Amino acid sequence: MDFSFTEEQHRFRRDVREFLEEESEKGALEVRSNYFIETSSPEFSRKLASKGWLGLTWPKEYGGADRSYIDRTILMEELMRYQAPLMYHFFGERQIGPSLMHFGTEEQKSEFLAKIINAEISFCLGMSEPGAGSDVAAVKTSAREEGDYYIINGQKTWTTHAHNADYVWLLAVTDPEGPKYRNLSEFIVDIRAPGVEVRPLYNMIGVHSFNEVYFDDVKVHKKYLVGKKNKGFYQMLAQVDYERAGIERLMQNYPLFENLKAHVRNSPLSSDSLVRDRLAQLEIEFQVGRLLVYHVAWVIDQGRIPNYEAAVSKTFCTLYEQRLGNMATEILGEFGHVMPGFEGTPFKGDAAESYLWSPSYTIQGGTVEILKTVIATRGLGLDFKER
Ligand SMILES: Cc1cc2nc3c(=O)[nH]c(=O)nc-3n(C[C@H](O)[C@H](O)[C@H](O)COP(=O)(O)OP(=O)(O)OC[C@H]3O[C@@H](n4cnc5c(N)ncnc54)[C@H](O)[C@@H]3O)c2cc1C
Structure with a gap:
């Protein structure tokens, strides 16, 4: 199996990162954990649309770029690094548009698809x-x-x-x-x-x-x-695997993780064996989660519905994000509990906020218990039988 990206994909990643760096320098981005889910910005969504980065995987006949889900994951990974505000176009681009292409009438397609991809309407x-x-x-x-x-x-x-x-x-x-x-x-x-x-x-x-x-x-x-x-129920089922599949399930707290590593690197904590062990463990989990997410994208690119794979990936990634919030507050000690706005708050209060956000990660888009049931039944073939 080839785990490497193509030259074109590397170039695409660099283009996206360059754009985000410029936006960040202009002050258009606030790089703070969970900002992506908290914020809806039609202006920013329209900037992505003007670059042709909305509907990357949509067919050309609907205004998309007909590119792969691996490419879309590269785009999302870079956007998540910067916690770019995506909520204005997020649901429309990710799942409503594709559902309309599958199930919608021609009239519905012509009324909504172009507006979604141009970030003119939000769902x-x-x-x-x-x-x-x-x-x-x-x-x-x-x-x-x-x-x-x-x-x-x-x-x-x-x-x-x-x-x-x-x-x-x-x-x-x-x-x-x-x-x-x-x-x-x-x-x-x-x-x-x-x-x-x-x-x-x-x-x-x-x-x-x-x-x-x-x-x-x-x-x-x-x-x-x-x-x-x-x-409608069966139509909806087709949507939820795409909802569960994305790298946003892994990177909602990416700024916190980066800040935490830098903080430990630059302090006496870097010699503390327990802290070293904990951070190394988080790094392993982040890298495994990233591979799982790219694997799901690859499965979609093979034309398969990533039912079991998306459930594995979302379960692993959201539990990692919870552990990150927990460990950040532990490592920072009492400073980890200080909310934004107070003097001396480390990382703009990211640790405390992530800790409080984190129970929702394993609920939204399907709870861990439900996803494990999907893994057990669809992945492992463990059907309920009469005793
Ligand atoms: C941040 C956030 C954003 C959300 N956004 C949206 C949104 O935009 N639109 C939308 O429609 N919904 C949204 N949701 C709702 C989300 O989809 C539901 O919360 C989720 O599906 C769980 O449903 P519930 O809250 O009713 O919990 P319940 O289904 O009541 O579950 C309660 C507990 O029981 C467990 N449980 C339930 N059934 C079983 C079972 N059969 N086997 C084992 N355990 C079980 C669950 O795992 C959970 O631990 C959002 C939720 C959150 C937290």
Whole structure:
């Protein structure tokens, strides 16, 4: 197996890094852990679009560059090094666009794809509800047919960046009497439509990155039903492997890791055998995680759905990110608990913030327990049997 990048890929990485270095010098980037997920910047997304770096893997007929997932991972790796603000285009470019290409009507494709790739519109994902997360097929939000429209009622929760989005990609019940998994459909809903209300949720750091979204008799034209009615659950499954696959699951705290290594290198801690051991262990885990992520990209480039591989990669990478947050606060001692804004806070409070962010890493996009079930069943063939 050849683990090396091609000359063209090295050149691409250098181009991206050069661009980010310039942006950083201009003050357009704030290199701080978790900044990427906290921040939506239409301006920055449009800069990436103008470089042709949105929709890198999309086919040319939809405005993409038809390049490989390895290339996309190179791009994302460099963007994550700088924690570039990506949330404005993130969901649209990563999974909504590809879903529309697969399941959308020609009218939907021409209405949305070009706008996504040019960073003119932003999407959020309306799947989870208070009683439906891991078991997302338990959603209660309903879409009732009435003439040319569906009438939507219900509540979504943990909806990341709904407060910055133009549209919500919604999973709703279209056949209340139908069997589980075969009673759901996907819709595109204008977030400013009458009856939609977005309410902020603050995480324990005090950051507003997700929301509750309420739907009260919201009228959605039937042309915004995506794919086949009552097949929404199966359509959604095709999306989640791509959601789990990316290098952002490994590098949300990359600035913290770099700062921590530099801090130890330049202090007497560099002679402490326990600290040396811990940092070396983190380095091993980071390198293994990176290989897993590139392996997933390679699997996608072979034309396969990275079901089991993405579950392995996301589980490993998110647990590594948690251990990084834990170890950073341990190594820094009492300074590791100081939040941003206080005098003497190491690394702008990255350690404390990462520690507080870290429980969510193993929940969002599928919990570790669910991913291990995917690995056990799809990877290892361990089906449940009658005892
Ligand atoms: C930061 C963040 C951002 C998010 N953004 C979005 C978003 O944009 N859009 C969206 O729709 N959702 C979003 N989510 C929601 C996320 O997808 C759910 O939180 C996740 O799927 C888990 O669902 P839950 O919270 O309902 O927990 P539950 O499903 O209730 O799980 C609770 C616990 O039980 C365990 N468990 C559940 N079922 C099983 C089982 N069968 N076997 C073993 N253990 C099990 C879980 O692993 C977990 O430990 C986000 C979540 C977070 C933390």
